[in-house]
Amino acid sequence: MPRLTGAGRTRTLLPWRGEKMALMAVGLLPAALYFWYGAQDRLGPDPVNVFERWLGLWAVRFLLAALLVTPLRVVSGISLLRYRRVLGLLAFWYALMHVSVYVALDQQGNLAVLWHDITRRPFLMLGFAAFMLLLPLALTSNDWSIRRLGRRWGRLHRLVYGVAVLVAVHFLLAFKTYNATSVSYAAALMAMVLWRAVSLARTRMGRARA
Template sequence: MIISRSAAPAFVRRHWSIVLYPLGLLPAVWLVWEGQNGNLGADPVNVFERSLGLWAFRFLLVCLALAPLQRVVSFNLLRFRRLTGLLAFFYAVLHLAAYVVLDLQFDVRIFWRDLTHRPFIILGMAALTLLLPLALTSNRFSMKRLKRGWKRLHRLVYGAAILAGIHFFLSFKTLNGTSAFYLSLLALVLLARAPMIWISFRRKGAGRL
């Protein structure tokens, strides 16, 4: 069957998730391909693990930035919050899996020691823990079931982003160009969202009067 040029954009608009979810997985596929071909440098496990974590942080930043950007563009960007949020969680899980499987070789003792003694590991796990209920409830059924509680629950994304940012900074052990750039983006996104958060709390407080 041949799809006309006019029908193709309409199909993409109606079924955009079919197109964008696979696109979001391309960085992971590319990293695996590069690793298999020995193109990740002298320490491929470290590069692979860090790259997955960076992509998780990137998607989380995009997810948070959609609402502020929505105020300055006419295009509906909020429809992509679930997509970017789930991709952030997916890459965070892959980041953790790479650490446990490739770095620690399933050594539970070392994992427990890191989880209880290394601050940046503790913060990273805390961020992932906060993202877990958000990923599990990123569906229409949960929105209908939780009602107003769904929005309150999904405010955990702010805490997850801050924890992830500190984890990201501590993992480098110093402030370099990469960490400074992404932490600056995080600060800008949170500042841009601050008025929206304040209005939300004001409305909530007014509702109690």
């Protein structure tokens, strides 16, 4: 982040809140762009499906970005921790839009068809389970919840690794055949889960030895 230095003082050009708001705004630009393309009838012969899939892909991207923050800090020393909650919230907003397009546009709000689809198609069941786990994480991604929940906040937000597993499988099954995109993103998500598991195991072993 660029800094100004003068009279022995160092300050940032933008406050952290401003940076986070800017990151949120930039992160939502792809959704606005796809919406514009849809309004201009530029998403091909099946615009709802294209819109739905692209929103889902960006949800996966931001989830992966949020999970990468800690490994990046450990491996390279680059700390982006102050942006992790924003990245997680972007993952949630794209997941919400992804689900909303499926419910409102794809299935036109038909509850009977929705229930039939979710209970008969495993990848939809996994996707909705992932979204339901992501919901409380998004609702508690604020300073008030951190103060209120204390240590429980950290335990609650470990659910993100369960979300990552569900999303990885959902993403793979959503495609009729495996392809480079689905396999690479699913593998990256599972790598983050494995990294967390190994990190926790090492921490517990260190405490036991101490």
